[in-house]
Amino acid sequence: MPVTTMNGRAIQVNDEGFLTEYDEWDEDLAKVLAQNIDIDLTDAHWKVIRFLREDYRTQGETATTRRVQTVGGVPTKEQFTLFPKKPAKKMAYIAGLPKPHGCV
Amino acid sequence: MRQLVVLGGGTAGTIAVNKLRPRLPRDEWTITVVDQSDTHYYQPGFLFIPFGIYRPDEMVKPRKRFIPSGVELVEAEIDRIVADDNKVLLVGGQELPYDYLVIATGTTPRPDQTPGMTEDMGGSVHEFYTYDGATRLAEKLATWEGGHLVVHVTEMPIKCPVAPLEFTFLAESFFSDRGMRDRVEITYVTPLEGAFTKPVSSKYLGSMLDERKIVLEPDFMVESIDPEAKTLVSFDEREIAYDLLVTVPINMGANAIARSGLGDDLNYVPVDKETLLSTAHSNIFAIGDASNIPASKAGSVAHFSMDLFPENFVRHLQGLPMTAKFDGHANCFIETGHGKALLIDFNYDTEPLPGKYPLPGVGPFSLLKETAVNHWGKVMFRWIYWNVLLPGRKTPLPALMSKAGKQMENTVEPTATASGQHNRKG
Secondary structure, three states: OOEEEEOOEEEEEOOOOOEOOHHHOOHHHHHHHHHHOOOOOOHHHHHHHHHHHHHHHHHOOOOOHHHHHHOOOOOHHHHHHHOOOOHHHHHHHHOOOOOOOOOO | OEEEEEEOOOHHHHHHHHHHHHHOOOOOEEEEEEEOOOEEEOHHHHHHHHHOOOOHHHHEEEHHHHOOOOEEEEEOOEEEEEHHHOEEEEOOOOEEEOOEEEEOOOEEEOHHHOOOOOOOEOOOEEOOOOHHHHHHHHHHHHHOOOEEEEEEEOOOOOEOOOHHHHHHHHHHHHHHHOOOHHHEEEEEEOOOOOOOOOHHHHHHHHHHHHHOOOEEEOOOOEEEEEOOOOEEEEOOOOEEEOOEEEEEOOEEEOHHHHHOOOOOOOOOEOEOOOOOEEOOOOOEEEOHHHEOOOOOEOHHHHHHHHHHHHHHHHHHHOOOOOOOOOOOOEEEEEEEEOOEEEEEEEOOOOOOOOEEEEEOOOEEEEEOOOEHHHHHHHHHHHHHHHHHHOOOOOOOOOOOOOOOOEOOOOOOOOOOOOOOOOOOOO
16 A cells, blocks of 8 residues: 655555545644645535544444435535535545445 | 244345255244245346346246245235344234344335436336336337437446446447437436446446447436426536436335334445344344445345355354355346347455456356357346246355456556546546
8 A cells, every 4th residue: 555745744545545544634634635636624624524534433434425414414415515526535535534335 | 933034035035045944943943034025026137128128027926936835925014123122013013023133125226315206207217127117118118219318327336236337238239229329319327437336347338338429427416307307417516418317216225124223324234244244233134235235236246145144144043153254246247238248246355357257267258348158148147046046056156256267457547636537436
């Protein structure tokens, strides 16, 4: 697995640049990850990202857009506004989590 | 007497009882299967009905014919499972207590979950995942004069994830054969980033769409359908107009699972992906499409996992660790039209790759390659399904996936970020 440097420290990522170690993420790193994909983080973004982090900690897998809507309380439409085109992938990327399942 | 209750007499449930009955002594164990209908459908055949290749009545047999002696079949609808009391409540008030429960209630297309999808169903909107839907679509295609055909997948996971692609290829072949291909525009609309979920096969299948002049519209998450304007509308406000829409509605597990509090967001039962044991209850398993394992929702997955399940089940009853670990093995014939098909073989960790199957280097089937032999394999499979798979007889195919005979080509270029410039990964 590749290692990259962000915020002056070594970070483990996969071939697509997704973090592979849950504990290597922090909110400062999220800002860098968001910049990489041209997203300015607002409170609305943080609500989604904090939900994803907490949900992953208890569930062991990344929440789908459906779950972010039903459990996280952020409508799918809003997810598309906040994270254009590919919300599931972009939310996971910024939150330092694997891409959600469903791709099987 | 101890009691095993199996909910659902479809592919997984039927194979399970056929394999478990000989392993559980009849003077110690009763086995009961509950299903709401007396009909067992050969679901892989639904794909061929719209094109007049199979007749609807050829897809149907009585369910009880495949349930072995010594197993009671109860025809009833399930109200709910009361896991804390080890019992199942049936609609109408009957209660079935159990020592062990196997949930095999499958997954079902749910057009009611997408606004606007049901209004014109059977008119300009069709689906082929049900017996009635496939039959109606056959009637439609028999007289359709052409226009824009849109084949659409609502959301993953769906039952038999290759079927919408197969439908598209078969439609292209069907219109060519009828001499009307030039009067039909075909678009394939998917929420995925490419034609299929895994990179290597997505590339193969994507180029096959290109060759057939079929337009691919990826990353399309449908918000609603406007049946008046005949358009699909996405969450990011793209619109696709259709003359004939063939959609694959979102698939969900049984409502009874939700009512029982045993399901996830899509009513699938969370299980250990290697043993299929419920993560919440040590006397409940979920098999086939009903579980949340990250594998294809497909008969082949049910079949391969059922090669390992009976032995695990018996060990679990004896208090022993379950040693057979399921790897998510799936294989699927993909009809590509014009009398050919391709075959893919994969599991949780290894994506579909080119090669030969099941004998490395020999075949007779070719992986990720269109051949007539693959097509005949798919045609023969119907006989195998009724006569070998459902009765739980041994097949010469190993349960776990093998990498032998496969080309481990490294054609996937790494993508740097999630910026969406690389449209190949699923």
